[in-house]
Amino acid sequence: MKIEIDNLSFRYDDCYVLKDINLSYDSKDFLSIIGPNGGGKSTLLKLMVGLLKPEIGTIKFSGISQSEISKFTSYVPQNIPVNRLFPMSVLEVVLMGRCKSSSFCFYSKKDKELALDALKKVSMQDFYKRDIKDLSGGQRQRVYIARALCANASVVMLDEPTASIDSRGQVDIYNTLKNLNKNGIGIIMISHDINMAINFANKAAYVNKELFLHDINTKNRPNFINHLTSEHSHFCDVELLLGECGCKKGEGNA
Numbered sequence: 038m039k040i041e042i043d044n045l046s047f048r049y050d051d052c053y054v055l056k057d058i059n060l061s062y063d064s065k066d067f068l069s070i071i072g073p074n075g076g077g078k079s080t081l082l083k084l085m086v087g088l089l090k091p092e093i094g095t096i097k098f099s100g101i102s103q104s105e106i107s108k109f110t111s112y113v114p115q116n117i118p119v120n121r122l123f124p125m126s127v128l129e130v131v132l133m134g135r136c137k138s139s140s141f142c143f144y145s146k147k148d149k150e151l152a153l154d155a156l157k158k159v160s161m162q163d164f165y166k167r168d169i170k171d172l173s174g175g176q177r178q179r180v181y182i183a184r185a186l187c188a189n190a191s192v193v194m195l196d197e198p199t200a201s202i203d204s205r206g207q208v209d210i211y212n213t214l215k216n217l218n219k220n221g222i223g224i225i226m227i228s229h230d231i232n233m234a235i236n237f238a239n240k241a242a243y244v245n246k247e248l249f250l251h252d253i254n255t256k257n258r259p260n261f262i263n264h265l266t267s268e269h270s271h272f273c274d275v276e277l278l279l280g281e282c283g284c285k286k287g288e289g290n291a
Contacts, residue, residue, distance in 0.1 A: 038064040038099060038109060038191045038223065040085065045094030047080055054080050058094070058248045064192050064223030067215065069234035069241050071227075076245035078227045079115070082194050085225070086112040111185030115196040115227075119177070121170045127180050128165040131155055134187030155183040158220075159213050175199075175206030179213060192223035200229060211237040 045058040054077040062068060070078050083089045085096060087106055098106055111134070131152040132144050144152075156162045159179040169177060178198050185193045195214075199207040207230065215237050218224045228234035235241055243249040 038101070040064075040192070041095075041097045041099070042085075043095050043097075045084065045091050045096065047077075047084060047089065047092050053246060055084075055244075055248075056246045058244075060242065060248060060250065062223070062225065065218075065221075066240050067218040067224045067226075067238040069226055069228050069238035070244055071229075071231055071234055071241060072244040078244045079196055081244055081248075082112070082196055082225070082227060086110055086194055088112070108189070109191045111188045111190035111193050113178075113181050113185050113193065113195040113198055115198075115200060117177075117181055119170045125169050126165065127156070127161065127167050127169055127172070128152055130169050130180055131165075131184045131187050134184040151189075152183070152187050155186040156180070158186060158217065159183045173206065175202045175209055178202065178206075178210055182210075182213065182217075186217070186222070190222070192225060193217070195224070195226045197227050197229055199233070207233055 040060070040062040042058055042060040042062075045055060046053060047055045054075075058081065070081065072078050080089065084091055098109070101109055128149070132148060134155070135144055135148040135151065153162060153165060156165055159182050161176065161179050161183060164172065164176065164180075169180060172180065182193065182195070182198070185195075193214075198214075199210050202210065211233055214224050214226065224238075226234070226238070240250065
């Protein structure tokens with residue numbers, strides 16, 4: 038599946054947070070979206086999943102009508118709250134991903150098999166009876182990813198899934214996403230950790246109102262990371278930085 042974004046702009050009141058965004062994404066890719074706070078990363082992701090509507094421009098999914106987009110994409114937002122007063126098992130949380138396909142959220146035997154399979158893909162099958170509130174932050178994130186997979190999504194979009202998780206937990210999450218991508222699931226992820234994002238993804242998009250796309254490979258990855266983390270730790274001259282690394286401003290193919 039491909040996603041085409043053409044000349045997209047979006048603003049809150051009189052302030053543009055995204056301006057003239059162009060992007061072509063293929064679901065075979067693992068795309069990391071990086072950039073400063075307030076640069077429009079989360080807004081872009083919400084536009085892609087349909088939670089917001091573009092003011093200008095279009096977002097098109099190849100071979101899928103607008104009404105079917107939610108059937109083929111799943112969104113894992115940042116900081117999903119856990120109600121500690123309302124018990125819910127891991128399996129019940131994952132089964133929520135089947136609501137789109139089930140009548141009145143009545144789950145069939147097949148739904149439960151799909152939920153358990155999704156948990157297996159994120160190495161959480163042994164926790165299916167546990168209460169979600171008793172899990173660690175990293176474990177909960179894997180459960181939420183399983184819920185997204187249970188919806189039979191072709192592309193999973195995640196907003197900083199490793200925020201507030203320790204280093205080991207972050208690596209586990211990234212490895213999980215990398216393995217899912219190798220098995221045909223498209224990954225689009227916002228990340229605050231540049232080193233992690235660049236090391237696991239094969240595409241990187243820097244977003245700060247405008248978009249700069251970079252194709253990462255083994256040869257140029259160290260140079261790209263060095264520029265971002267050392268010479269431009271605060272993204273002072275991003276256009277120059279990504280230009281040096283072979284990136285085109287405002288458009289790209291992911």
